[in-house]
Amino acid sequence: MSRSQMFFLFAAFCSAHPELILGQNCSENCNACGGPEKDQCLQCHTGFSLHNNICVDIDECGTEQDQCPYNTYCLNSHGSYQCRACDKACIGCMGGGPARCRKCAPGYRSSGMKCIDIDxxxxxxxxxxxxxxxxxxxxxxxxxxxxxxxxxxxxxxxxxxxxxxELKGLFDDIQDDEIAVLQQMFFGVVLCALATLAAKGDLVFTSIFMGALAAMAGYWLSDKSDRVMDALMKGR
CATH class of the missing domain: 2.10.25 (Laminin)
Incomplete structure (x- = not known):
């Protein structure tokens, strides 16, 4: 049977069964068919190819029919394909992940067929x-x-x-007059302790107490005299 005769018979069949042209009773992926079985397809939907009256998915990625932009890779899907971004470790890739890089991006280096981060x-x-x-x-x-x-x-x-x-010491902000008061309080506590011990009749502590008392009196008198002289000098 010649091709023209086959076409004539197909046209006559389609005229007698217009519902098959529209694919209403065809199997999945068929646009036109001679029956409901998947091996009775006559025309396939976009993204499929007819082989032995069966519509099979076209692998656009394998046939280089994809139009994916630079630094993306093609992922085949049912009747179509997707373009997905390469891993950030890659400059150009053949698939997902750092092991499918064509070249390592700046900040990464190749190690064991994989682009890894540089520390x-x-x-x-x-x-x-x-x-x-x-x-x-x-x-x-x-x-x-x-x-x-x-x-x-x-x-x-x-x-x-x-x-x-926050790192200042405990006494960094203390004033000079406050220091003088603390010194006097300290000496007062020491003198009180020595006086208590001297009252027990211990000659050693009595001597220490008298010496400390004399030193305290001398310090106090010298401090007073310095203040008097300073006041007189400022008054002139």
């Missing part, structure tokens, strides 16, 4: 230099971070004023 913080000649700064590795890169209590100003890390204030 810049362990490399020699690190860019994070200077005191009070340390390196923080990230996926594909790194950044320099100031230590706790320091803030980056320009190219260096300087101590925070608030943090510096």
């Amino acid at each position: 810049e913080c362990s490399e020699e000649g690190l860019a994070c230099s200077g005191p009070n700064v340390f390196c923080v590795n990230t996926d594909g890169s790194f950044h320099c971070q100031c230590a706790e209590g320091f803030t980056r100003k320009g190219s260096s890390c300087e101590r925070d004023l608030s943090a510096a204030g």
Whole structure:
């Protein structure tokens, strides 16, 4: 039977059964058929190819019919395909994941047929230099971070004023007159203790008490005389 005769018979059959042209009773993926079975397809939907009256999926990725942009890869689907982004470790790829890279992206290097992150913080000649700064590795890169209590100003890390204030000693803000009062209180407590011991008749503690009392009196008189002289000098 010639091709023209086959076409004539097919046209006559379609005229007698218009519902088959529309694919209403055809199997999945068939656009036109000679019956409901999957091996009776005459025309396939887009994305499928007719083989022995059966519609099979076209692998657009395998036949290079895809139009995926740069740095993406083709993933075949039922009757179509998808373009998916390459792994961030890749520059160009043949599939998903860092093991399908055509080339490793900056910040990554090839190791065992796979692109892995470079730990810049362990490399020699690190860019994070200077005191009070340390390196923080990230996926594909790194950044320099100031230590706790320091803030980056320009190219260096300087101590925070608030943090510096928190590190002050217990007596950093004490005034001179407050120091004098504390000294007097201290000497008073010592003298009281020595007086208690001297009252028991111990000659050693009695001698220490008398010496401390004399020293305290001398310090007090010298301090008073200094204040009197200072007042007289300011009064002139």
